[in-house]
Amino acid sequence: MKVLITGAMGQIGSELTMKLRERYGNDNVVASGLRREGSEKVLESGPFEIVDVTKPQQIADAVNKHKVDWIIHLAAILSAVGESNPNLAWDVNMGGLFNVLEVARESKCGVFTPSSIAAFGPSTPKDNTPQDTLQRPTTMYGVTKVAGELLCDYYYQKYGVDTRGVRFPGLISYETLPGGGTTDYAVEIYYKAIEEGKYTCPIKDGTYMDMMYMPDALDAIVNLMEADPAKLKHRNAFNVTAMSFQPEDIYAAIKKHMPDFTMDYNVNPVLQNIADSWPNSLDDSAAREEWGWNPKYDLDAMTKDMLEKLKVKLG
Ligand code: NAD
Numbered sequence: 001m002k003v004l005i006t007g008a009m010g011q012i013g014s015e016l017t018m019k020l021r022e023r024y025g026n027d028n029v030v031a032s033g034l035r036r037e038g039s040e041k042v043l044e045s046g047p048f049e050i051v052d053v054t055k056p057q058q059i060a061d062a063v064n065k066h067k068v069d070w071i072i073h074l075a076a077i078l079s080a081v082g083e084s085n086p087n088l089a090w091d092v093n094m095g096g097l098f099n100v101l102e103v104a105r106e107s108k109c110g111v112f113t114p115s116s117i118a119a120f121g122p123s124t125p126k127d128n129t130p131q132d133t134l135q136r137p138t139t140m141y142g143v144t145k146v147a148g149e150l151l152c153d154y155y156y157q158k159y160g161v162d163t164r165g166v167r168f169p170g171l172i173s174y175e176t177l178p179g180g181g182t183t184d185y186a187v188e189i190y191y192k193a194i195e196e197g198k199y200t201c202p203i204k205d206g207t208y209m210d211m212m213y214m215p216d217a218l219d220a221i222v223n224l225m226e227a228d229p230a231k232l233k234h235r236n237a238f239n240v241t242a243m244s245f246q247p248e249d250i251y252a253a254i255k256k257h258m259p260d261f262t263m264d265y266n267v268n269p270v271l272q273n274i275a276d277s278w279p280n281s282l283d284d285s286a287a288r289e290e291w292g293w294n295p296k297y298d299l300d301a302m303t304k305d306m307l308e309k310l311k312v313k314l315g
């Protein structure tokens with residue numbers, strides 16, 4: 001199995017690259033990004049190529065040079081940055097995905113690419129959001145995510161490209177900071193708890209969003225990529241979730257370990273507007289039934305591990 005990862009220096013890619021190198025061998029996992037900078041571990045442990053996904057020839061050159069079987073396409077502009085620069089979000093998210101799918105069609109590779117809870121909108125049922133439901137998002141990021149799901153299904157149905165994806169919720173991790181999303185507060189709060197003992201939350205209490213700890217997210221990618229295609233009724237993209245919480249819940253979970261920790265609010269209207277348009281909680285039963293999705297971390301288990309790991313990292 002030879003894999004090319006686009007956007008490999010981001011929050012997911014920097015950890016996924018290392019996990020896949022352990023699983024498939026260092027030389028079989030090619031990391032790529034806009035520049036040769038970021039995680040030292042990624043740069044030192046295996047091949048790296050400069051690939052700007054808006055430039056189709058750079059994707060094709062990397063795929064042909066390394067005889068790639070699967071492209072894991074992670075390069076993207078996330079929700080908050082996307083709202084401040086919608087043109088860039090469209091160019092990178094739609095143009096990049098189209099280029100990746102075209103190269104995959106020509107070179108006969110599979111494509112895994114994540115969608116997001118952002119693919120839903122205010123008219124979607126908010127609680128226990130079904131796998132197949134209304135998707136009318138109100139952010140440019142969300143628009144590109146729904147269109148991306150449809151485009152991936154199109155390439156599967158029309159050209160037989162093996163496309164697969166999940167709708168990730170907010171991902172929480174300690175290795176690489178998130179790239180400018182609405183759920184970033186749920187990472188930042190752990191850093192601030194350790195660095196300053198206090199946190200000012202940009203999201204209103206009472207705002208529920210789905211979340212997941214990075215080890216579960218990496219398992220989701222590997223398990224779906226390796227799933228028996230005959231069992232997949234859906235492809236792009238599966239609802240997956242591990243927990244749903246509001247700011248007060250994550251604050252209380254941290255406070256169990258750090259009794260002096262305090263939190264106040266300074267709500268960011270742009271982020272709040274996006275968060276209000278997303279589901280409170282997803283129904284991920286299709287992923288459980290079709291490829292055995294089963295997350296390991298809830299809020300308390302994640303909080304314990306995040307605080308332990310960050311205390312070591314931040315000294
Ligand atoms: P990230 O922002 O951390 O990383 C994205 C990477 O893409 C960055 O390293 C950036 O430099 C790179 N990039 C930007 N423009 C590029 C271009 N033109 N060519 C090549 N690289 C480019 O994002 P992430 O959190 O790792 O997300 C990866 C994927 O997962 C995205 O599709 C995102 O929408 C999706 N997702 C992430 C989350 C989350 O909470 N992290 C949740 C849902 C879905």
Ligand code: AKB
Nearest residue numbers: 078079116181182183
């Ligand atoms: C964001 O907040 O933009 C991402 C996501 C949920 O897609 N974390």
